[in-house]
Amino acid sequence: MAGQKERTHVREQEPEPAGFYENFLEYLKIIRDRTELPHVTKSSDVPWQVGRNGKSKYYSTPLKPDAVLPDRLVFRKTIEDRNGRHTHQGSLVILGLKGSGETLVDDVRHPWGPEDLIILPIKPGGIEHQHFNMRGPDDPAEWIAFIHVPYLEELGAELTKNEVYKEWQEKHSHMMSADDFEEYDDHYDLFLDFDYADWADYTPPETTNSLYDDLVVLRNNYRKMVAQAQGAGNWAVIRGEDLEYEINPQGKMKWYLHPSFEDRSMRSLLFYIQEIPPGSRSGKQHRQGGLVHYIMGGKGHTIIDGARYPDGPKRLEWEAEDYMAIPLSPEGCQFQHFNDDPENPAKMVVTEPSHGYELGWLDLGCGFEQLENCPEYDALDDSEKSTAI
Numbered sequence: 001m002a003g004q005k006e007r008t009h010v011r012e013q014e015p016e017p018a019g020f021y022e023n024f025l026e027y028l029k030i031i032r033d034r035t036e037l038p039h040v041t042k043s044s045d046v047p048w049q050v051g052r053n054g055k056s057k058y059y060s061t062p063l064k065p066d067a068v069l070p071d072r073l074v075f076r077k078t079i080e081d082r083n084g085r086h087t088h089q090g091s092l093v094i095l096g097l098k099g100s101g102e103t104l105v106d107d108v109r110h111p112w113g114p115e116d117l118i119i120l121p122i123k124p125g126g127i128e129h130q131h132f133n134m135r136g137p138d139d140p141a142e143w144i145a146f147i148h149v150p151y152l153e154e155l156g157a158e159l160t161k162n163e164v165y166k167e168w169q170e171k172h173s174h175m176m177s178a179d180d181f182e183e184y185d186d187h188y189d190l191f192l193d194f195d196y197a198d199w200a201d202y203t204p205p206e207t208t209n210s211l212y213d214d215l216v217v218l219r220n221n222y223r224k225m226v227a228q229a230q231g232a233g234n235w236a237v238i239r240g241e242d243l244e245y246e247i248n249p250q251g252k253m254k255w256y257l258h259p260s261f262e263d264r265s266m267r268s269l270l271f272y273i274q275e276i277p278p279g280s281r282s283g284k285q286h287r288q289g290g291l292v293h294y295i296m297g298g299k300g301h302t303i304i305d306g307a308r309y310p311d312g313p314k315r316l317e318w319e320a321e322d323y324m325a326i327p328l329s330p331e332g333c334q335f336q337h338f339n340d341d342p343e344n345p346a347k348m349v350v351t352e353p354s355h356g357y358e359l360g361w362l363d364l365g366c367g368f369e370q371l372e373n374c375p376e377y378d379a380l381d382d383s384e385k386s387t388a389i
């Protein structure tokens, strides 16, 4: 009897499970608290690692516990001869950093060099690709990839391996028998022979008879846009030297991907290089966050402030080859970049997902405001300044 009594007592003490709503509140807090994680990842703190597809340095991944934006996969790759070859969906970009490379995109090899942007477009059936160094092993080519992981998840998140990186294969021959990649059954693939080029001359009907038809026209117009980018040579590589810098309130920028462009094979990201002249600074913006930066050259710092920085503005030091992410916070944050070198420019790559009408463009949940202009913009003639307010 005594034992039974004790068991009853224990049962009464068991707390009720918190339930989903409470757990969800905790989950949202974990996301908000990412503002407390380090925003800058020093290149010197990230080791090179040899993997099945090549030699890489991972700055941000969905599996990294201290990633400020864990939905961004950002990594550098050095290529001495050739990478592995594999197939997965596009929606991602790769910026050439060093040397001279070529990238196979489906059946065609595309040359690239520093500041050229390799695009892997979304394509029904995915994109097969492989990267090559066009110089000797003593002069490797190098690039950095920017992937918005939720897009890959939405697109099915499959990766099939077609050729393994030689160095990894030599070291891991004991693992090569493991079938880590699912066998691909093309019996179900409607799009094995899909070719955007077939849509280059598509003309939408003058009228449609249903809203459903309108959706089909939207689909076809997208196919036509990609086909035309392919025809214009913008399918897989955007050459940095073909782009001109503009001076706008936030700074000196050259744009690779922008929602206004209709001659690109991809619209899922904003992508630009920003140069800050010696000793100068960017403008100051109020944004939700969600931007990532890779420092291509120079050294400086960023001041970030907002409701999630209770100790006041935070100073983020950076130099060449570092990575910096601006976390997402409900009220947004304010940030401004400073070039601390009085002799040399600082240069950074900036990218973020391209949100459209669906999320209110740049306003998102906190508004988008220019709080201060960069000095180069203030020095412009009035005729060259913004016409948009």
Ligand SMILES: [Fe+2]
Pocket (backbone or CB within 6 Å): 086, 088, 129
């Ligand atoms: Fe890939």
